[in-house]
Amino acid sequence: MVDLSVTIGGVRFKNPIVVGSATPTMNALGMKKGIEGGAGSVIAKSLFGDSGKLGRQFPRPRFKLFDYREYPGYPDKLPHSFTLRSLEECSSFDYETYMKDINKAKELVGDSGVIIASLSAATMDEWITMCRMVNETKADFVELNNSCPFAADMGVKMGAGAVDLTAQFIKACKEVLTKPFSVKITPQTNDPVSVAKQVEQAGAYAVNMSARLAGIMIDIETASPIAFGSQAGYGGPYLIGYGLKMVSQAAKELKIPIIAGLGVWDWQDIIRYTMVGATLVQSGVGIMLQGYNVSKKWQDQMTAWMEAKGYGSLDEIRGIALKNIVKTADVPRKPTNVGMAIDVAKCTRCGVCLKSCFYDAITLTKAGAIINTKKCDVCGMCAEVCPTYAPYMVKR
Ligand SMILES: Cc1cc2nc3c(=O)[nH]c(=O)nc-3n(C[C@H](O)[C@H](O)[C@H](O)COP(=O)(O)O)c2cc1C
Numbered sequence: 155m156v157d158l159s160v161t162i163g164g165v166r167f168k169n170p171i172v173v174g175s176a177t178p179t180m181n182a183l184g185m186k187k188g189i190e191g192g193a194g195s196v197i198a199k200s201l202f203g204d205s206g207k208l209g210r211q212f213p214r215p216r217f218k219l220f221d222y223r224e225y226p227g228y229p230d231k232l233p234h235s236f237t238l239r240s241l242e243e244c245s246s247f248d249y250e251t252y253m254k255d256i257n258k259a260k261e262l263v264g265d266s267g268v269i270i271a272s273l274s275a276a277t278m279d280e281w282i283t284m285c286r287m288v289n290e291t292k293a294d295f296v297e298l299n300n301s302c303p304f305a306a307d308m309g310v311k312m313g314a315g316a317v318d319l320t321a322q323f324i325k326a327c328k329e330v331l332t333k334p335f336s337v338k339i340t341p342q343t344n345d346p347v348s349v350a351k352q353v354e355q356a357g358a359y360a361v362n363m364s365a366r367l368a369g370i371m372i373d374i375e376t377a378s379p380i381a382f383g384s385q386a387g388y389g390g391p392y393l394i395g396y397g398l399k400m401v402s403q404a405a406k407e408l409k410i411p412i413i414a415g416l417g418v419w420d421w422q423d424i425i426r427y428t429m430v431g432a433t434l435v436q437s438g439v440g441i442m443l444q445g446y447n448v449s450k451k452w453q454d455q456m457t458a459w460m461e462a463k464g465y466g467s468l469d470e471i472r473g474i475a476l477k478n479i480v481k482t483a484d485v486p487r488k489p490t491n492v493g494m495a496i497d498v499a500k501c502t503r504c505g506v507c508l509k510s511c512f513y514d515a516i517t518l519t520k521a522g523a524i525i526n527t528k529k530c531d532v533c534g535m536c537a538e539v540c541p542t543y544a545p546y547m548v549k550r
Pocket residue numbers: 174175176177199200238240242243244245272299301338364365366387389390391393415416417418436437438439440
């Protein structure tokens with residue numbers, strides 16, 4: 155019997171899957187669907203302080219997908235790499251409506267899931283006001299969101315534009331908050347791990363790593379940004395590599411739990427994040443494009459995999475990849491006992507590898523591609539680009 159539950163700040167999460175703060179959690183009904191869909195918890199769409207209330211109104215449209223529908227086999231098969239641009243800063247609710255909605259969500263969900271309120275302010279007064287109000291709600295947990303990728307571009311000192319205030323606002327909120335809380339940080343800083351350490355030192359119960367990036371895509375016909383005319387949220391499954399790096403580095407330095415989640419697209423990604431030290435794993439884009447019920451599927455798939463491997467709980471997996479991640483300086487250099495060869499029986503003479511061999515080591519013969527071992531650097535590119543997997547590494 156596999157136990158997927160985890161506990162943070164005395165709050166029990168029945169599984170590590172979190173519906174991240176985004177469109178799916180914009181109101182109580184969405185949060186209820188998130189829990190019914192199989193997640194253990196939901197982070198409500200963030201409430202911005204009044205100084206950022208411009209963000210309560212969204213442009214139309216507010217989503218733009220790149221390299222998504224173009225994928226062969228769509229919609230039965232979905233790509234693993236695409237970009238979702240969006241301009242949806244915060245909840246459209248004012249303070250009072252937000253707090254009522256959080257209560258409604260908890261009433262709808264009961265004990266079947268954890269409701270996390272998410273607050274994001276630009277001044278200390280706003281932080282304190284919102285913390286006092288959330289104390290009075292039925293929220294199980296609170297997230298202080300200092301991660302918005304583009305609030306600063308709205309003229310509001312918040313999120314990616316307010317990293318310097320991290321420790322200060324957490325300490326002020328901790329004085330007031332009566333509920334356990336996490337702090338969500340931005341990946342758009344030189345050193346997110348040092349920000350995560352500030353979060354821990356300032357007294358948060360957990361750190362959420364992280365929000366997405368802000369980006370711009372230019373349409374060359376109009377010489378203008380596509381969709382919104384401005385920068386916007388920019389992310390997708392391709393960000394998982396950055397997320398895993400960030401979390402693996404933080405996990406080595408922190409004692410508090412990490413809520414991970416950047417680029418989660420399938421159940422393996424949840425295991426990956428757990429293996430580098432995450433306690434909870436959130437999904438934003440993954441749930442937005444695969445629906446609330448994908449959490450149930452991920453949960454079943456994780457459980458089946460863990461059962462097959464003989465794992466009884468997530469504690470047995472958490473952090474097990476960390477010992478296998480070496481420092482870049484420790485990667486073995488210039489091994490002399492390896493070479494590259496081509497299985498001519500597999501070669502179709504397509505010529506693809508020739509374009510990517512920068513050592514001019516490949517010649518196309520009538521029989522197929524052959525490698526000049528004196529020129530070959532064993533860089534491995536031909537093996538990566540060949541459509542038929544004909545090149546292969548050999549030990550000398
Ligand atoms: C449309 C959209 C709206 C979002 N709104 C919020 C928000 O209100 N508050 C917040 O903390 N994060 C927000 N996020 C960020 C997500 O919660 C999540 O951190 C981010 O998308 C990374 O996870 P993912 O790669 O699974 O999407 C939003 C993301 C998207 C795509």
